[in-house]
Amino acid sequence: MTMEKNKETVGECPAEGLLKQLSGKWKPQIFRLALEGPVRFNGLVREIEGSNKQSIATALRELEENGLLEKTVIKLKPLHIEYSLSEKGKSLVVVFQQLECFAG
Numbered sequence: 802m803t804m805e806k807n808k809e810t811v812g813e814c815p816a817e818g819l820l821k822q823l824s825g826k827w828k829p830q831i832f833r834l835a836l837e838g839p840v841r842f843n844g845l846v847r848e849i850e851g852s853n854k855q856s857i858a859t860a861l862r863e864l865e866e867n868g869l870l871e872k873t874v875i876k877l878k879p880l881h882i883e884y885s886l887s888e889k890g891k892s893l894v895v896v897f898q899q900l901e902c903f904a905g
Contacts, residue, residue, distance in 0.1 A: 819896075822867040827852050827860045832886075835870060836894065839883035869893070 823829060830849050834840050845857050861884055864870040869890040873883045886894075 819893075822863075822869065823893075825860060825863065826856045828864060831857070831860055831864060831884075832869065832890070832893075832897065835884060835886045835890070836897075839873070839885040841881060841883055864890075 823832065827845075827849055830852075831840065831845060834845065834848065842854075842857065842861065845861075846852055846854055849857070861870065861872075865872055865884070868887055870884045871887045871890075873885065875881050875883060
């Protein structure tokens with residue numbers, strides 16, 4: 802009985818949900834690049850070595866769905882889309898900095 806209760810408590814950890822949102826192929830790299838300013842899809846594909854269009858598209862969609870990135874359509878010719886950190890994403894900058902300190 803105690804063992805089952807401990808498993809449930811571990812599954813409810815708020816940090817686990819955050820780590821799941823940020824884990825996945827290319828999400829940390831996209832997040833880091835977005836810290837510097839708005840990013841574009843093709844720029845990410847070029848800048849992130851080893852990436853491909855499908856994996857970048859999936860990561861961008863998931864980061865947007867999780868509220869970490871905002872998608873902006875720029876209606877100049879040629880039409881293009883930029884992704885930038887949302888307010889929620891900006892609030893995680895401190896968390897990323899702490900992780901980098903811990904890893905370094």
